[in-house]
């Protein structure tokens with residue numbers, strides 16, 4: 047007997063344990079820098095796991111994800127900046143938003159919902175597309191969102207820095223949201239929508255022949271995916287407190303995509319593993335960059351090392367392990383196969 | 390129940406793949422669709438399953454006209470199929486392949502799981518039900534397609550060369566499995582295959598196509614004696 051809920055349970059329990067471990071490690075380290083890294087990691091886990099909901103289950107590479115993140119960040123910021131601050135930060139803001147302020151936590155949810163609505167409206171006509179056409183249009187969606195964010199000065203302060211967002215995101219808050227995102231991703235994957243969407247990913251013609259409605263299955267996944275990206279954006283905004291449209295563009299898109307490709311997009315475990323792998327690699331390289339800089343071993347500026355590393359790692363993975371670190375099985379299934387085989 | 394198609398004509402840019410073909414299958418019946426390579430058998434199955442639109446003609450299930458209905462809605466009306474070129478869900482387990490097909494039925498989740506397990510055992514995939522489909526051999530994949538089609542709780546099962554690539558032993562087992570399906574599950578089967586011994590033992594009735602035209606139909610004995618069929622299969626063991 048295969049029991050879906052049971053499998054979810056092992057997976058979720060595993061990541062609950064892992065998150066607690068990371069949390070304990072942070073207390074043990076006790077530095078502000080480490081706490082910052084770990085908070086960022088948890089936010090990135092929400093982003094990548096959110097991307098997995100659509101990309102992993104549908105098999106379609108999406109470049110639009112960071113666009114949805116920016117919607118969450120701006121939206122949450124706009125509604126949460128204190129009224130007095132607003133007249134300074136966003137003098138041209140529409141009156142009814144100018145005079146209202148909500149609690150940042152509520153605003154983070156508003157951001158997620160708004161990102162989901164924008165995704166729903168923008169992408170419905172695109173859900174028929176496959177392969178290259180789907181990828182290119184997702185890129186176009188990113189550009190459209192970016193252009194709107196840059197152009198809509200009254201609300202976003204245009205290309206200039208958007209500031210005054212109240213600091214609300216703590217490590218604990220990011221961890222709780224991150225854990226909730228992991229639960230959502232597992233439940234989604236093993237729900238009827240997730241299973242049928244994975245069937246369309248493997249063979250669209252056969253999936254339709256057993257009753258799958260590819261367009262709506264993909265659309266629903268995009269909406270959940272964008273919601274999580276919006277939440278991640280809001281959390282990040284309330285962590286960093288000032289940002290600009292540049293913060294949500296190609297560099298960040300490349301970062302989440304490299305995470306999911308390295309970890310393996312078919313599994314939630316892979317998405318989390320990718321976020322961990324890239325974060326650790328990134329911080330390690332930054333440390334090396336610093337050591338090199340201060341040791342005066344090399345006289346010229348040493349920037350871009352991390353980007354080069356990320357690109358090469360992704361290429362190596364695409365060539366040798368195209369489905370990533372966790373290609374098909376979730377950690378729970380691996381544990382089950384290893385330890386309960388003869389049970 | 391009855392699945393009928395009437396005067397089906399299909400043109401592929403100049404080539405007439407089917408010319409005014411009509412046939413029908415009833416519940417609990419096994420109809421064999423045979424004919425040389427390229428005679429239009431798969432094309433006809435695609436028209437019945439909704440994967441292909443015919444240029445002329447209609448498809449009906451009982452009194453319901455399903456000519457323009459997309460495949461995903463035909464399933465809900467009791468039509469399920471397998472494919473000549475296997476189309477299993479490669480990265481899903483055998484169980485999930487079957488389970489996914491049961492999702493659009495109106496059973497409760499527990500009923501679905503039980504029904505899927507019943508079918509998996511019945512088709513003989515129980516030992517490998519937790520394996521990923523991409524690890525299966527060819528014969529098992531073909532059987533998985535049948536199990537998946539059965540999981541939709543169909544009234545009619547359309548099978549495109551289910552025995553292709555199977556050895557004698559495997560196709561013997563397949564014969565025994567298919568033989569029982571109509572009565573046990575209350576299903577009508579339309580089967581295409583080149584394995585004539587399987588077809589002769591399994592089918593109640595035959596329909597023969599050649600170059601997109603019906604050249605004979607009826608009982609096995611009458612079809613065997615038909616001069617056009619003998620000509621079409623000239624030199625072949627029939």
Ligand SMILES: Nc1ncnc2c1ncn2[C@@H]1O[C@H](COP(=O)(O)OP(=O)(O)O)[C@@H](O)[C@H]1O
Pocket residue numbers: 401404406424425426427428429430431432433
């Ligand atoms: N998509 C297609 N486009 C053009 N011609 C096709 C297509 N599919 C099938 N045909 C042609 O239609 C004829 C019937 O093919 P098919 O139905 O596959 O035959 P069978 O299954 O009996 O071997 C063949 O001549 C084949 O080449």
Ligand SMILES: [Mg+2]
Pocket residue numbers: 430431432473
């Ligand atoms: Mg064929």
